[in-house]
Amino acid sequence: MIGKILKKFDDRFLKSEPRTGDLFAVAALFDTPDQIIHAAEKVSSSGYKKFDVLTPYPVHGMDDAMALKQSKIGWVALLAGMSGTSLAFLMIWWMVGVNYPNIFGGKPFFNLPASIPIMFELTVLISALTLVGSLIAIFMKLPNNANPIMDTEFVKRVTSDKFGIYIEAADAKFKLEEVRAMFEELGSFSVSNIHEAVYDLGDTKNPLLSNKFVGAIVVTSLVTVGITYFVLNVLLFLPPFDWMHYQPRVDPQTESKFFKDGFGMRRPVEGTVARGFMPYEFKGMPDSMVVATPNPLPVTQKVLDLGKKRFDTYCSPCHGYYGKGDSRLRGQFPVPPSLHSVKVTNWKDANIYHVITNGQNTMPSYASSISRDDRWAIIHYLRVLQRSQNALDSDLVGK
Numbered sequence: 001m002i003g004k005i006l007k008k009f010d011d012r013f014l015k016s017e018p019r020t021g022d023l024f025a026v027a028a029l030f031d032t033p034d035q036i037i038h039a040a041e042k043v044s045s046s047g048y049k050k051f052d053v054l055t056p057y058p059v060h061g062m063d064d065a066m067a068l069k070q071s072k073i074g075w076v077a078l079l080a081g082m083s084g085t086s087l088a089f090l091m092i093w094w095m096v097g098v099n100y101p102n103i104f105g106g107k108p109f110f111n112l113p114a115s116i117p118i119m120f121e122l123t124v125l126i127s128a129l130t131l132v133g134s135l136i137a138i139f140m141k142l143p144n145n146a147n148p149i150m151d152t153e154f155v156k157r158v159t160s161d162k163f164g165i166y167i168e169a170a171d172a173k174f175k176l177e178e179v180r181a182m183f184e185e186l187g188s189f190s191v192s193n194i195h196e197a198v199y200d201l202g203d204t205k206n207p208l209l210s211n212k213f214v215g216a217i218v219v220t221s222l223v224t225v226g227i228t229y230f231v232l233n234v235l236l237f238l239p240p241f242d243w244m245h246y247q248p249r250v251d252p253q254t255e256s257k258f259f260k261d262g263f264g265m266r267r268p269v270e271g272t273v274a275r276g277f278m279p280y281e282f283k284g285m286p287d288s289m290v291v292a293t294p295n296p297l298p299v300t301q302k303v304l305d306l307g308k309k310r311f312d313t314y315c316s317p318c319h320g321y322y323g324k325g326d327s328r329l330r331g332q333f334p335v336p337p338s339l340h341s342v343k344v345t346n347w348k349d350a351n352i353y354h355v356i357t358n359g360q361n362t363m364p365s366y367a368s369s370i371s372r373d374d375r376w377a378i379i380h381y382l383r384v385l386q387r388s389q390n391a392l393d394s395d396l397v398g399k
């Protein structure tokens with residue numbers, strides 16, 4: 001039953017066209033492994049070079065019988081494998097040791113034992129891909145992707161229950177009659193000539209441009225795109241695949257019934273002190289209580305650049321890029337006074353630091369969003385702004 005169906009399929013799709021091209025090779029079939037070993041020995045010792053043996057399973061001693069040299073593909077595997085190992089090593093070392101150091105369980109940033117599985121994986125991956133790629137490209141001499149021996153009665157037999165050998169017509173020693181006679185003498189029950197296939201390309205010269213081929217590519221890509229779109233944008237949002245969307249969770253800025261105060265986002269527990277961090281000692285105190293500590297940062301181009309960056313990000317929305325109080329919030333927040341007032345100009349750096357850290361009336365504290373050093377850098381930059389916006393004639397060079 002199944003055999004019949006397969007036969008129908010064969011007849012419909014796999015029927016080989018009659019071969020009309022040049023002679024490619026002479027092929028011979030044998031019944032037993034001993035015969036094929038003997039045939040291989042005879043062919044290699046007679047000086048033929050372009051021949052191959054095909055058997056349904058590996059036959060021991062065949063490499064010697066064919067006088068095969070060791071394949072160079074092992075070297076490709078070695079090189080590719082070694083580059084996989086070192087690539088993985090460099091990648092992990094750079095990622096977790098240099099670019100994004102993160103503490104996991106108190107271990108060193110770059111940790112060799114933990115990296116070995118990945119080094120192993122990349123070794124295998126890169127050598128396997130390189131092997132297949134170079135096999136096709138170099139050893140099989142791309143763009144050759146088929147051998148005329150394929151799709152012949154000969155190959156059907158050697159992939160099933162017979163042992164076959166063929167000698168290519170391109171071999172320097174090849175003489176049709178001699179080769180046929182030798183195979184028959186060796187006891188082959190079937191010697192056949194194999195011709196190159198000549199394909200009917202129809203009107204198109206280039207099979208890549210045939211309407212059928214281009215159409216198949218277009219249809220395949222449209223179908224793939226359609227299925228991908230459907231799965232990722234529709235199916236995953238339908239039950240039962242949508243369970244991930246309905247996890248119990250709290251989104252930022254939303255309320256939560258879990259806590260008494262109804263806030264989803266939590267503040268640190270009162271009095272919490274972060275590791276390695278001293279709380280601001282004048283928190284909540286009036287400006288007059290602040291002890292004037294000097295700005296710890298030097299005035300350098302780097303510090304001023306940083307200060308400008310942070311000022312433009314955090315302060316300019318309300319104070320304006322020049323600190324003149326030209327708020328960009330269009331009246332949605334109280335407009336602050338100019339930072340060029342006599343008061344702020346005469347203030348010590350510590351007083352400005354106090355306002356940024358502690359907040360002042362409607363201006364909130366920026367202690368949690370701007371680091372301490374960045375705050376001091378902003379103050380240096382603010383001094384530059386004050387100077388530049390209130391420059392005197394005598395400040396000009398040459399006066």
Ligand code: HEC
Binds near residue numbers: 317333343356370
């Ligand atoms: C959300 C808007 C807003 C932002 C952002 C903001 N401020 Fe203010 N700032 C104000 C307001 C409003 C006042 C006036 C508060 C008051 O009424 O005392 C003020 C006051 C000040 C004062 C005191 C001025 C005075 O004359 O008393 C200083 C100094 C100051 N801000 C510096 C900064 C710096 C530096 C930044 C950036 C880190 C910043 N502000 C970010 C709104 C803001």
